[in-house]
Amino acid sequence: MNCPSCKTNSLRPKKLEYSLPAMACFKCRGCQIDLLNYRVWREGKVTGNEELSEPIQDVIDTKHAVLCAKCKSIMMKYKMKEGVDNRLDLCGSCGEVWLDGGEWKLLEQLNFSKLVPEILSTPWQSSIKKKEISNNIEQNYIDEIGAEDVEKIKKLRAWLSEHPKSAFVKNMLFREDSF
Numbered sequence: 001m002n003c004p005s006c007k008t009n010s011l012r013p014k015k016l017e018y019s020l021p022a023m024a025c026f027k028c029r030g031c032q033i034d035l036l037n038y039r040v041w042r043e044g045k046v047t048g049n050e051e052l053s054e055p056i057q058d059v060i061d062t063k064h065a066v067l068c069a070k071c072k073s074i075m076m077k078y079k080m081k082e083g084v085d086n087r088l089d090l091c092g093s094c095g096e097v098w099l100d101g102g103e104w105k106l107l108e109q110l111n112f113s114k115l116v117p118e119i120l121s122t123p124w125q126s127s128i129k130k131k132e133i134s135n136n137i138e139q140n141y142i143d144e145i146g147a148e149d150v151e152k153i154k155k156l157r158a159w160l161s162e163h164p165k166s167a168f169v170k171n172m173l174f175r176e177d178s179f
């Protein structure tokens with residue numbers, strides 16, 4: 001199996017964690033894991049405490065589509081978290097996951113290393129999309145009126161939502177002819 005990222009090196013067996021086997025490219029540091037093996041590892045059916053075989057290095061992300069090293073199908077990209085550019089690549093045909101160099105360490109840093117199936121789920125991805133849309137809307141407001149005014153509006157909104165006569169206050173705010 002050739003590396004789906006750099007396409008030149010053959011993948012070789014490696015342990016990501018104790019009893020979590022992967023096929024790794026030692027050139028780009030990417031690795032491919034089988035979701036079944038991953039789930040067995042995650043459920044703690046195998047225990048142990050072994051040092052990781054590589055030091056923490058910079059995290060990279062393959063921007064182009066990659067082909068599964070196992071079955072050659074195009075892998076789908078899944079975001080880990082809003083604000084994080086790195087994405088996990090999943091083969092829908094055989095269930096293999098490609099992690100670019102350093103992405104396993106990134107998953108650990110985000111406390112997501114035991115959440116890979118959840119990250120690959122529709123609810124997780126929808127949540128990320130909603131947060132990104134919300135962040136983009138807020139950034140548009142900041143660009144238009146400034147961060148200080150956006151914070152004032154947030155405080156006003158919070159106060160208004162707690163006010164027992166919020167409907168009356170809203171009406172009062174938007175009436176052109178009042179005081």
